[in-house]
Amino acid sequence: MVKYSASLDATFSALSDSTRRTILTSLQRGNASVTELARPHDISMPAILKHLRVLEQAGLIEQKKTGRVRMCRLTVAPMQQAADWLSLYRVFWDNQLDNLGRFLERTDPQKIKRQENKACRKPPSHPPRRS
Amino acid sequence: MSQAAVASPTSLVISRTYPASVERVFNAWTDANQLGQWFAPTDDYTTKANVDLRVGHEYRIAITHKGGNVHTILGTYRLIEPPRKLVYTWRWEGGPASDTLVTVDFNPDGDATKVTITHEKFTNTEDRDKHNEGWNGCLTRLQRTLTTSA
Numbered sequence: 460m461v462k463y464s465a466s467l468d469a470t471f472s473a474l475s476d477s478t479r480r481t482i483l484t485s486l487q488r489g490n491a492s493v494t495e496l497a498r499p500h501d502i503s504m505p506a507i508l509k510h511l512r513v514l515e516q517a518g519l520i521e522q523k524k525t526g527r528v529r530m531c532r533l534t535v536a537p538m539q540q541a542a543d544w545l546s547l548y549r550v551f552w553d554n555q556l557d558n559l560g561r562f563l564e565r566t567d568p569q570k571i572k573r574q575e576n577k578a579c580r581k582p583p584s585h586p587p588r589r590s
Numbered sequence: 591m592s593q594a595a596v597a598s599p600t601s602l603v604i605s606r607t608y609p610a611s612v613e614r615v616f617n618a619w620t621d622a623n624q625l626g627q628w629f630a631p632t633d634d635y636t637t638k639a640n641v642d643l644r645v646g647h648e649y650r651i652a653i654t655h656k657g658g659n660v661h662t663i664l665g666t667y668r669l670i671e672p673p674r675k676l677v678y679t680w681r682w683e684g685g686p687a688s689d690t691l692v693t694v695d696f697n698p699d700g701d702a703t704k705v706t707i708t709h710e711k712f713t714n715t716e717d718r719d720k721h722n723e724g725w726n727g728c729l730t731r732l733q734r735t736l737t738t739s740a
Contacts, residue, residue, distance in 0.1 A: 560608055563609075566618075
């Protein structure tokens with residue numbers, strides 16, 4: 460469990476940078492070389508390599524050198540953990556917000572007032588119906 | 591893997607609109623008595639809230655299952671702008687020491703109020719090594735309860 464939590468920290472920390480998120484989005488379309496991944500970004504190669512190292516350390520990508528080309532591949536498990544974490548909270552908040560809605564309706568002062576008025580008022584007499 | 595996981599990977603944003611004034615919704619969120627009446631996952635829980643609504647001061651929400659298990663959420667208020675905005679830290683008691691951050695925006699929309707919650711990632715990784723067990727179990731238990739009682 461400690462390991463799980465620490466790896467979640469690493470995942471979220473790695474994901475907190477827009478360049479790294481763009482890299483991951485590119486890798487969703489398939490494996491890519493470091494050069495291909497660097498192309499859309501206006502930053503130096505050492506900077507890209509640093510981002511890739513962070514992603515690799517968080518277990519989000521794997522790098523493999525084939526000849527002179529370094530290829531990157533997305534690894535799914537840590538991302539899935541992060542998504543699971545968020546979806547747990549989504550369920551939690553969805554539920555709480557439903558509850559809040561019911562609470563606000565139950566305690567609506569206007570509604571309560573209307574109900575009190577209704578309770579005090581005599582039942583309306585129907586107008587004589589013409590035949 | 592879903593695309594959404596990459597698109598918004600570090601925070602959760604969720605909105606809801608209620609036919610009530612911002613003041614009423616803000617009070618429901620910050621008054622201990624009112625919180626106790628709605629802040630529970632299901633009817634199988636009872637909630638007891640303690641709120642010290644001052645920046646730098648704490649709140650504590652104990653959610654007790656009818657079976658006796660207690661889940662406690664606690665944190666510190668970071669920003670209080672009645673009735674429009676609330677920012678506070680959040681963690682489960684017995685869970686990891688690092689906090690998550692919750693921002694609640696209350697925006698008037700005609701006679702209604704739109705509530706937007708942003709629940710953000712762990713902001714503090716320094717305490718990573720101090721993490722205790724419980725965090726994951728707490729949410730998992732909660733999820734189990736939610737899915738079985740749904």
